Amino acid sequence: MERTTCVVVGGGPAGMVLGLLLARGGVEVTVLEKHSDFLRDFRGDTVHASTLTLMDELGLGPAFEQVPHQKVDKMEAMLEGGARAVIGDLSRLPGAHKHIAMVPQWDFLDLLADAGKLEPTFTLRMNAEVTAITKSGNRVTGVKYRDRADGHEGEIAADLVVAADGRGSILREAVNLPIYQFGAPMDVWWFRLPRNEGDPVKGGAGRFSAGSALVLIPRGDYFQCAFLIRKGTDQLMRREGVEKFRERVQTLVPWLADRVDHITDLDEVKLLDVKLDRLRRWHVDGLLCIGDSAHAMSPVGGVGINLAVQDAVAAATLLAKPLREGKVTSSVLAKVRRRRLFPTVVIQTLQRVIHRLFLGRKLNSTETVSSPGVPKPLALAQRFPWLQAVPAYVIAIGPRPEHAPDFARRAPQTIVRS
Numbered sequence: 503m504e505r506t507t508c509v510v511v512g513g514g515p516a517g518m519v520l521g522l523l524l525a526r527g528g529v530e531v532t533v534l535e536k537h538s539d540f541l542r543d544f545r546g547d548t549v550h551a552s553t554l555t556l557m558d559e560l561g562l563g564p565a566f567e568q569v570p571h572q573k574v575d576k577m578e579a580m581l582e583g584g585a586r587a588v589i590g591d592l593s594r595l596p597g598a599h600k601h602i603a604m605v606p607q608w609d610f611l612d613l614l615a616d617a618g619k620l621e622p623t624f625t626l627r628m629n630a631e632v633t634a635i636t637k638s639g640n641r642v643t644g645v646k647y648r649d650r651a652d653g654h655e656g657e658i659a660a661d662l663v664v665a666a667d668g669r670g671s672i673l674r675e676a677v678n679l680p681i682y683q684f685g686a687p688m689d690v691w692w693f694r695l696p697r698n699e700g701d702p703v704k705g706g707a708g709r710f711s712a713g714s715a716l717v718l719i720p721r722g723d724y725f726q727c728a729f730l731i732r733k734g735t736d737q738l739m740r741r742e743g744v745e746k747f748r749e750r751v752q753t754l755v756p757w758l759a760d761r762v763d764h765i766t767d768l769d770e771v772k773l774l775d776v777k778l779d780r781l782r783r784w785h786v787d788g789l790l791c792i793g794d795s796a797h798a799m800s801p802v803g804g805v806g807i808n809l810a811v812q813d814a815v816a817a818a819t820l821l822a823k824p825l826r827e828g829k830v831t832s833s834v835l836a837k838v839r840r841r842r843l844f845p846t847v848v849i850q851t852l853q854r855v856i857h858r859l860f861l862g863r864k865l866n867s868t869e870t871v872s873s874p875g876v877p878k879p880l881a882l883a884q885r886f887p888w889l890q891a892v893p894a895y896v897i898a899i900g901p902r903p904e905h906a907p908d909f910a911r912r913a914p915q916t917i918v919r920s
Contacts, residue, residue: 508662513540777798
C-alpha cells in the first residue's frame with residue numbers, strides 16, 4: 503500500500519490547482535487522473551478574470567500568456583435583423599484583467615502540471631482510475647485505483663481524500679452525501695464552425711429566439727458553438743437528421759449559412775447533459791468534495807471552472823496547515839463549505855432565475871417569430887452603459903473571489919513546458 507498526506511481524485515482545474523497549492527504549502531499531495539492526457543474536446547475553456555489574477559499571484563501569469571488563447575472583453579446578444587446589444591462589458595472591470603481568456607483546457611491543465619513538477623511534494627499520476635474508497639470505521643482512509651495502461655490495481659492511504667472528479671463523481675456517490683437537485687430546462691449541443699476574419703461577432707455572443715438558442719464563443723479560426731435544446735430532446739432531434747440541424751442553425755444566425763455544411767454528421771455534435779445541483783454537506787470524515795463534485799453548475803455564464811478553482815484556493819488556504827500537522831478533522835473540512843457556500847448559492851440562484859424566466863420560456867415557446875425590438879433589460883443597459891459592468895463583474899470575478907495564500911505566492915516564473 504502506498505501512502506500520501508492528501509490524495510486528490512480528478513485532474514481537472516479544481517484538482518490541479520488544489521494539488522499545486524497544497525504542494526507549495528509543504529503538503530505531500532498526489533493527484534490521480536484517469537485519462538492518459540488532458541486532451542478532451544468541448545470541456546469548459548473559459549478562464550475568467552478572477553482566475554487570471556490568481557495566475558499572476560502564483561507567478562504563472564507570464565507562462566499563461568504564452569499559452570494560445572483569445573481575449574473576450576464583451577458579451578453580446580444578437581437580435582432580429584442582425585443588430586447586437588452588449589450584455590456585459592468586461593473592459594469596465596477593476597484590476598489588470600478586463601477580459602475572459604478562452605484557452606483550451608488541456609493547455610491550462612498542462613501549465614498547472616508543469617508548475618506542479620517544480621514542487622518536491624507534488625505527484626501527478628495519469629491513467630489512474632479510482633474505483634473505490636477505503637474506510638476504517640466511518641472514516642475514509644484512502645482510495646483504490648486501477649492503472650488503465652497496464653491494468654495494475656493499487657491502493658493509496660491518505661489523511662484526506664478530495665473528490666474533484668466532476669459532476670459524475672463516484673466518490674460522492676460512494677459516501678452517499680445528500681444533495682439538492684434543481685433541474686434544468688435545457689441540454690446543450692456542442693460543435694464547431696469555421697470563423698472568418700470579417701464575421702460580425704468578435705466576442706462571445708448569443709442568439710435567443712422562440713424555441714431555440716445558439717451561443718458563439720470565438721476560438722482562433724473557429725467558433726465553439728453551444729446550441730441549446732429542450733431537456734431530454736437529444737434523441738428526438740438527432741432523428742430529424744443533420745440537414746434539419748443545419749437549417750436550425752442557419753435560421754438563428756443567417757450569416758453562418760456559408761459554413762453550416764461543415765457539420766457533416768450529427769456524431770460531430772456532442773451532448774452536454776445539463777445539471778444544476780448542490781450537496782447539502784460537502785464532506786464526511788476523511789473526504790471533501792469541491793468543484794462540480796460539490797455543486798454541478800449550468801453552462802450559463804461559463805462560470806463552472808472558475809468556481810471550481812476558487813473552491814480549490816479556499817480549500818488549500820484552510821487545509822494546508824492542518825494537513826501538515828495531521829489535524830484534519832470534520833470541523834476543519836466543514837469550514838471549506840461555509841467559506842464557499844455564499845458564492846455558490848448566489849451564482850446558482852442567478853442561473854435558476856435565468857433558466858426559469860428566460861431560457862425555459864424561450865425553448866418551450868411555440869411562436870414562429872420572436873418579438874421584434876430590444877428586450878427592456880437590454881435596452882436599459884444600452885442607454886446606461888455603466889450597467890453593463892454588473893453582469894461582467896458577476897460572471898468574470900464573482901461574489902467572493904479567492905486569492906492565493908501567502909505560502910503559494912511566487913515571483914513570475916519561467917515554466918518549462920513539457
